[in-house]
Amino acid sequence: xxxxxxxxxxxxxxxxxxxxxxxxxxxxxxxxxxxxxxxxxxxxxxxxxxxxxxxxxxxxxxxxxxxxxxxxxxxxxxxxxxxxxxxxxxxxxxxxxxxxxxxxxxxxxxxxxxxxxxxxxxxxxxxxxxxxxxxxxx
Amino acid sequence: xxxxxxxxxxxxxxxxxxxxxxxxxxxxxxxxxxxxxxxxxxxxxxxxxxxxxxxxxxxxxxxxxxxxxxxxxxxxxxxxxxxxxxxxxxxxxxxxxxxxxxxxxxxxxxxxxxxxxxxxxxxxxxxxxxxxxxxxxxxxxxxxxxxxxxxxxxxxxxxxxxxxxxxxxxxxxxxx
Numbered sequence: 001x002x003x004x005x006x007x008x009x010x011x012x013x014x015x016x017x018x019x020x021x022x023x024x025x026x027x028x029x030x031x032x033x034x035x036x037x038x039x040x041x042x043x044x045x046x047x048x049x050x051x052x053x054x055x056x057x058x059x060x061x062x063x064x065x066x067x068x069x070x071x072x073x074x075x076x077x078x079x080x081x082x083x084x085x086x087x088x089x090x091x092x093x094x095x096x097x098x099x100x101x102x103x104x105x106x107x108x109x110x111x112x113x114x115x116x117x118x119x120x121x122x123x124x125x126x127x128x129x130x131x132x133x134x135x136x137x138x
Numbered sequence: 139x140x141x142x143x144x145x146x147x148x149x150x151x152x153x154x155x156x157x158x159x160x161x162x163x164x165x166x167x168x169x170x171x172x173x174x175x176x177x178x179x180x181x182x183x184x185x186x187x188x189x190x191x192x193x194x195x196x197x198x199x200x201x202x203x204x205x206x207x208x209x210x211x212x213x214x215x216x217x218x219x220x221x222x223x224x225x226x227x228x229x230x231x232x233x234x235x236x237x238x239x240x241x242x243x244x245x246x247x248x249x250x251x252x253x254x255x256x257x258x259x260x261x262x263x264x265x266x267x268x269x270x271x272x273x274x275x276x277x278x279x280x281x282x283x284x285x286x287x288x289x290x291x292x293x294x295x296x297x298x299x300x301x302x303x304x305x306x307x308x309x310x311x312x313x314x
Contacts, residue, residue, distance in 0.1 A: 008220040
């Protein structure tokens with residue numbers, strides 16, 4: 001992988017491998033890990049002994065910082081955000097942090113405003129509105 | 139950020155595992171070997187979610203071990219420079235504070251904490267604004283930006299800042 005030194009998420013420089021990979025929002029990771037944990041629970045009585053520290057810490061983290069709990073809402077968030085020609089990485093940052101204003105969204109995801117992309121403030125505003133609606137009706 | 143990616147690994151399997159359960163043995167060994175590890179390139183491997191394919195085994199001369207190339211899907215956590223994420227404060231001292239975002243540790247030096255926040259020592263060391271309205275102590279949730287990463291053989295360590303717009307203590311009541 002070239003250009004490792006100049007990695008910068010603000011400009012979406014995260015390496016080809018990760019740019020093409022599927023990003024996961026915290027709430028999606030929570031669903032995956034909880035399911036895996038349940039499976040382990042069925043196989044042994046003390047599943048916490050079976051999992052790595054990395055797994056345990058990640059599970060605690062995503063549970064704490066999941067904006068959306070219900071699987072339908074999680075699916076909707078991805079569906080709505082994917083209408084706005086975002087990169088996977090941008091989509092997940094927005095889904096994780098749920099910015100409330102256009103200014104905040106651009107501060108969180110500066111790449112929204114670079115290289116002549118189609119995002120004007122109105123489009124961003126609409127996107128944030130759609131997001132907050134899901135939260136409200138969850 | 140968490141990613142779902144496909145990785146490949148050559149697994150060496152002892153001949154005693156051959157038989158009907160070869161595949162299961164291979165998969166459980168893979169999980170034991172890989173889950174919880176960390177590499178600079180792919181970050182922390184949190185969990186294996188599926189096996190894409192198991193290639194043809196190659197018998198090692200002299201030992202009888204067989205090497206299988208295994209492609210598997212997994213959830214990894216990889217922090218990036220410039221990324222903004224939320225984290226939980228784990229320790230506060232006069233040099234700054236440490237926070238955790240999943241498996242990764244992030245240090246925020248006191249130079250990268252807003253100037254109006256002062257260190258207060260005591261039973262619960264913390265950083266507080268002069269009017270006392272904002273406080274950072276153990277277990278506080280903060281939003282921070284990663285400005286540097288250091289990659290070890292088995293760990294990734296990050297340096298963060300909360301000295302920028304929309305960063306700092308999360309006090310959004312709607313988020314709870």
